[in-house]
Amino acid sequence: KTPDKMQACVVHCKAQNGFNYSFVPCWVQHFDEKSKKYYAEMGDGAVKKVRRLAVRFNAEDRDNFHQRLEACHARKAWCELQECLIAYIDSQSDAVVTPFQKEQKQTFIKHCLYGSHLVEPDEYHTTLMIKDLVTAVEQNYIQAMKFCAVKNRHIQDFGTRDACIEEGSYFEQVLRHFLPMPVPPLGLVETAAAERHVPEIIAELDLDPTLAKCIRTVTSLVWRRFDAEVKHRQALDCRRGGGTETQRRTKMAEGQPDPYTRLFQLDEFAMHMEENLAEVTTWVKRNWRDYVIAEVTDKLADEHNFFCDDLQQYMKSPLHRVLRKLDIILSSQMRWFMEGACKDWVDFMESFIPTPSQCLPAPLLVFTLVAEDGEIRLVPDPEEMLEKLLRMLNKVTDLTYAISTCEYEEVPFCNLTGYRLFDPLADPDGERVTYDPLEHAKAATEHAIMHCLNPPQEILQQFQEYAYLLHETVEGLDPMDIEGTAEKITTYRKAAREIELLSASAVDFPLFQLQCSEIIQELSSAAYGFADQCLEEMVACIKDRAAGILTEWEATYTKIRTPPENEGELADLKEFMATVEKKIAKPLLAKTKEVHAQMNMVENFFHEMDP
Numbered sequence: 001k002t003p004d005k006m007q008a009c010v011v012h013c014k015a016q017n018g019f020n021y022s023f024v025p026c027w028v029q030h031f032d033e034k035s036k037k038y039y040a041e042m043g044d045g046a047v048k049k050v051r052r053l054a055v056r057f058n059a060e061d062r063d064n065f066h067q068r069l070e071a072c073h074a075r076k077a078w079c080e081l082q083e084c085l086i087a088y089i090d091s092q093s094d095a096v097v098t099p100f101q102k103e104q105k106q107t108f109i110k111h112c113l114y115g116s117h118l119v120e121p122d123e124y125h126t127t128l129m130i131k132d133l134v135t136a137v138e139q140n141y142i143q144a145m146k147f148c149a150v151k152n153r154h155i156q157d158f159g160t161r162d163a164c165i166e167e168g169s170y171f172e173q174v175l176r177h178f179l180p181m182p183v184p185p186l187g188l189v190e191t192a193a194a195e196r197h198v199p200e201i202i203a204e205l206d207l208d209p210t211l212a213k214c215i216r217t218v219t220s221l222v223w224r225r226f227d228a229e230v231k232h233r234q235a236l237d238c239r240r241g242g243g244t245e246t247q248r249r250t251k252m253a254e255g256q257p258d259p260y261t262r263l264f265q266l267d268e269f270a271m272h273m274e275e276n277l278a279e280v281t282t283w284v285k286r287n288w289r290d291y292v293i294a295e296v297t298d299k300l301a302d303e304h305n306f307f308c309d310d311l312q313q314y315m316k317s318p319l320h321r322v323l324r325k326l327d328i329i330l331s332s333q334m335r336w337f338m339e340g341a342c343k344d345w346v347d348f349m350e351s352f353i354p355t356p357s358q359c360l361p362a363p364l365l366v367f368t369l370v371a372e373d374g375e376i377r378l379v380p381d382p383e384e385m386l387e388k389l390l391r392m393l394n395k396v397t398d399l400t401y402a403i404s405t406c407e408y409e410e411v412p413f414c415n416l417t418g419y420r421l422f423d424p425l426a427d428p429d430g431e432r433v434t435y436d437p438l439e440h441a442k443a444a445t446e447h448a449i450m451h452c453l454n455p456p457q458e459i460l461q462q463f464q465e466y467a468y469l470l471h472e473t474v475e476g477l478d479p480m481d482i483e484g485t486a487e488k489i490t491t492y493r494k495a496a497r498e499i500e501l502l503s504a505s506a507v508d509f510p511l512f513q514l515q516c517s518e519i520i521q522e523l524s525s526a527a528y529g530f531a532d533q534c535l536e537e538m539v540a541c542i543k544d545r546a547a548g549i550l551t552e553w554e555a556t557y558t559k560i561r562t563p564p565e566n567e568g569e570l571a572d573l574k575e576f577m578a579t580v581e582k583k584i585a586k587p588l589l590a591k592t593k594e595v596h597a598q599m600n601m602v603e604n605f606f607h608e609m610d611p
Helices: 062-090 102-116 123-154 172-178 198-207 213-228 245-253 266-300 311-316 318-350 382-402 436-452 454-464 482-502 517-561 567-604
Strands: 008-016 018-032 037-042 047-050 055-057 365-372 375-379 506-508 512-515
Touching: 008 037, 008 047, 018 055, 062 123, 062 172, 102 123, 123 172, 213 266, 213 318, 266 318, 266 365, 266 382, 311 318, 318 382, 318 436, 365 454, 365 517, 375 454, 382 436, 436 454, 454 482, 454 512, 482 517, 482 567, 517 567
Parallel strands: 365 512
Antiparallel strands: 008 018, 008 055, 018 037, 037 047, 365 375, 506 512
16 A cells, blocks of 8 residues: 555445446555455545456556456356356246157166176166166256257247348347358369370370389289288287188187187287287288289289399399389388287277276186295286287287398399398398387287286285185194184184185186186185184094093993992992092083083084094
8 A cells, every 4th residue: 555646446336326336546455365355445444345357456558457347247248148048948838848758768778788887786876876867868858958949939940051040039149159150152163274184194104114004003913912911911919819800700600609709828828929920921921922923923024024134234124113113112011011010909908998988808818816835826927927928029020021022033133132121120220229119019018917907916915815824724722622612613614705705716807817716716625624623623632531531430330330349348439439429420520511512512513523
């Protein structure tokens, strides 16, 4: 605040002849961050809180301020007009709308369920979700139909090129955006007469040895061969040996399983990919390069001498330029073939990463949970799997050795040197470089494996909680401690049941299938075995104690039943009979009760015990 001069003007209302708003000088005290308003003090000492558009500082340009103020007012009016239109649409009677048909709702629900990708949907929550979704769609449908009725009412000839808004419509500014675009002007362009006719140009081309009709025929043949057959071959088999879509359907029609769902062990997959690469390499050499050589020799033999033995004369001949041209074409086609192979593999790997827009393919590779050295592991090891797949990808560049120059075979007597047409790992100077499409394929493979490895590792962590069963031993068991022994047996059997319910025998995840039957069998068998071992020790204890009790009872019975032979034995018998209840009968009864308690515990676990 400057005491000598006010630094701004604020909008103020002077109630004299009606309400009259004008800018009056003021001091701006401060800006409140919370309310986003300025505190303006006017000349009479009154303080009012105003927003930024109500304050015009002396230092800012007046014209710019007024333009900004008018733009804000126009934007506000536009928003209010849109709100009025929405309110007007909502106020229309529901009678103008045809009800949302039941068949359309059913179709919509089917599409929702098909696109939801729910593995195990909860019936209750899924029903509520679909009901809410159908209600929302029906409300949008009603509002859209009402809006269509409003447009038909306020736009004349709506839906035609002659559509226009009726005069005086309150919503003209909004509805004009729904009018058809103006038809662009049409016209004819006068062109000059052709300087030469096509037949004349073709006849002139035939005079050039490198552009003659036979050369054009051979060139077209090379291109057609690549487009029709070569480019459809896959150096990196992404179809799991199923071939093209037509071949796949043929196999399925014959009753064979869908080859696109084939599942591989890692070593099996590596062998399959090596065999496929060898097969494609052989096919490329025989049915592409050798085919081109044979066709070129056949088509050009009448007009060109392939048995020339003078190198200098041959290098000056049109045949050299023609064959060199074909080599360049083959080199370009091999480059595209390799790029296409890498791109197909990238798309194949990325298809295993879950997305809402597409369904996941069937798993490709198998993981197995096994117990090794007292630990539970994934077999094969994920790092070993990744390393093996990357080595497999590196071998794909060997395919380019199948396509070498054709010129040295076409002209055998000039002693030309053959070389590989396309080397993806070397630059024109022969220096070793990285091949970007291959590096991209390797990166996509690593990303897919790391991303899809999380679900199997989560299952692995769940089984790791029971790894103690692999090196557990039942030691220090006290059969006399019935409750402790029963608790230990219950713990083992509970662990066995939890293991059996922990996972299915085979679980499908993106890219991988996890096979758990082996580890489930091993862990549950170990847990049940420990429980049975505890029970067997308890049974052995029962048998020993029962035998001891029986022996004592028989000895007591024998002593009582044996008649004394003299007075000394009679005195001993009387003394024995006086103490037998306290010293023998009661302790034996107590032991018998304990044995019965042990037997009841064993029976509670449904364990068979020999009589």
